Amino acid sequence: MASEKNKIFISFFYELQKIKKQSKLKCFNRDTRIPIYKSKEEVVNYFPRISLFHDVIGEEHISLLKEIGQMLVSNYVLFQIKPNSWANETTYRPLQKLTRRVSLITGLQTKYKSLMSNSEQFQIINYGVGGMYNPHVDNLGYSLLGFGNPHETMEVQHTGDRTATWMFYLSDVRAGGATVFPQLKARVPVVKGAAAFWYNIKLNGDPDDRTRHAGCPVLLGSKWVSNKWIRESGQVLKRLCGLHKDAIEILPTK
Numbered sequence: 670m671a672s673e674k675n676k677i678f679i680s681f682f683y684e685l686q687k688i689k690k691q692s693k694l695k696c697f698n699r700d701t702r703i704p705i706y707k708s709k710e711e712v713v714n715y716f717p718r719i720s721l722f723h724d725v726i727g728e729e730h731i732s733l734l735k736e737i738g739q740m741l742v743s744n745y746v747l748f749q750i751k752p753n754s755w756a757n758e759t760t761y762r763p764l765q766k767l768t769r770r771v772s773l774i775t776g777l778q779t780k781y782k783s784l785m786s787n788s789e790q791f792q793i794i795n796y797g798v799g800g801m802y803n804p805h806v807d808n809l810g811y812s813l814l815g816f817g818n819p820h821e822t823m824e825v826q827h828t829g830d831r832t833a834t835w836m837f838y839l840s841d842v843r844a845g846g847a848t849v850f851p852q853l854k855a856r857v858p859v860v861k862g863a864a865a866f867w868y869n870i871k872l873n874g875d876p877d878d879r880t881r882h883a884g885c886p887v888l889l890g891s892k893w894v895s896n897k898w899i900r901e902s903g904q905v906l907k908r909l910c911g912l913h914k915d916a917i918e919i920l921p922t923k
């Protein structure tokens with residue numbers, strides 16, 4: 670009899686474990702503005718939200734960005750081995766489709782026409798073995814809602830801060846290379862065809878220092894990423910300010 674009770678207890682325990690595991694599931698199909706198009710979101714951190722959107726860039730666009738990257742690589746080396754270059758959709762028209770996709774998924778204005786646009790050009794980075802990016806924040810420290818350096822460039826005074834970061838992964842890596850957020854103990858793996866997304870500034874315009882992040886050293890392979898930074902000014906009607914200074918974003922959870 671006791672063993673029967675034990676069995677029930679054990680199966681109940683396993684059931685509970687299963688439910689707990691399910692409640693931690695972090696992947697869902699998130700609605701976009703087009704009802705039949707759902708994005709595949711994997712939440713890496715809930716507060717603040719850091720997500721990996723899967724299958725958002727195909728082989729054609731990946732090859733194009735890599736080609737441009739190889740062509741334009743200016744011997745500009747930041748920190749360790751990090752040559753980077755820029756590409757915009759006015760010069761490379763197929764990139765318009767990518768820009769629209771980012772807008773569709775994030776609901777933000779992402780078009781690039783000039784330095785005064787709502788978003789920046791695509792930045793392309795390639796890391797070889799040992800290539801890494803030291804911890805940093807992407808925001809520029811000049812918010813249209815808060816304060817900033819009055820001597821900031823005209824362009825930043827006009828467009829505001831980097832509200833959000835959208836970063837495509839254009840390759841897989843054999844080992845290393847993950848994007849990590851030390852304060853949140855969060856890690857975004859390098860997954861070819863996916864993109865990481867997060868907000869760098871809070872709803873009240875303050876920089877969100879919790880999003881400090883780094884690119885871990887590549888141990889084996891070659892890592893390619895492409896950033897699209899989305900600026901503050903175009904998002905006035907897209908990402909509304911909070912009603913109080915500690916307001917947090919309500920984002921979909923399924």
Ligand SMILES: O=C(O)CCC(=O)C(=O)O
Binds near residue numbers: 802884
């Ligand atoms: O390569 C990464 O994982 C991070 C790159 C990054 O943070 C940046 O380009 O600002």
Ligand SMILES: [Fe+2]
Binds near residue numbers: 805806807882
């Ligand atoms: Fe960054």
